[in-house]
Amino acid sequence: DVQLVESGGGLVQAGGSLRLSCAASGFTFDDYAIGWFRQAPGKEREGLSCISSEDGSTYYADSVKGQFTISSNNAKNTVYLQMNSLKPEDTAVYYCAATYGTSWCLNKDAINYWGKGVLVTVSS
Numbered sequence: 734d735v736q737l738v739e740s741g742g743g744l745v746q747a748g749g750s751l752r753l754s755c756a757a758s759g760f761t762f763d764d765y766a767i768g769w770f771r772q773a774p775g776k777e778r779e780g781l782s783c784i785s786s787e788d789g790s791t792y793y794a795d796s797v798k799g800q801f802t803i804s805s806n807n808a809k810n811t812v813y814l815q816m817n818s819l820k821p822e823d824t825a826v827y828y829c830a831a832t833y834g835t836s837w838c839l840n841k842d843a844i845n846y847w848g849k850g851v852l853v854t855v856s857s
Contacts, residue, residue, distance in 0.1 A: 735759035735846050737767075737829040742851030745819055751853060753814040755829030760846070762786050766838035767805065767812040771825035771853075780839030783832070784812060792839055819855045826850040 741753040755767060768783025782793045782803040791803050802815040812829065829848035830841075837843030 735831075737831060737846055737848035739827065739829045739848045739851040742827060742853045744854045744856060747820055747855055747857050749819050749855070750815070750817045751819065753816065753827055753829075753851065753853075755812045755814075755848060757810045757812070757829075757831065760831065762807065762810045765831040765833055765845070766835040768792075768830045768832065768838045768844075769801075769803065769812075769814045770828045770830055770841060770844075771823075772828070772850075773822075773825040776825075778828070778841045780841060781827075782814065783830075783835070783838035785835045785838075787835075790835065792835075794839060816853070819853075821855045821857045824853060824855050826852050 736758045738756045763786045766783045769781045772778040784803045805812045828850045830844040831846040832838040
């Protein structure tokens with residue numbers, strides 16, 4: 734069975750940092766781009782960043798460039814999202830997602846597999 738299991742969420746004060754992890758299993762990791770989305774209450778799900786498991790190419794939404802960094806450990810089939818300088822508006826459920834290929838890895842309509850999400854709360 735395909736699984737994307739997120740971890741690392743929680744409560745952090747504004748200005749703090751968190752690192753999210755996504756452990757993938759049940760599919761050929763190198764064939765997919767793994768990305769991170771978030772959804773705040775009352776808002777649409779937003780693509781943040783993704784990484785090609787094949788060549789390590791990374792992609793970022795303008796909203797998180799310079800603030801978030803994506804990386805992967807292919808030996809562990811795990812992708813990370815380092816989030817720095819967190820703000821209350823970063824509060825959301827963060828989802829890991831897998832897309833076959835990389836062309837649309839920040840497009841929520843192109844995602845093949847979703848994780849269940851992890852809550853990140855940034856207090857002011």
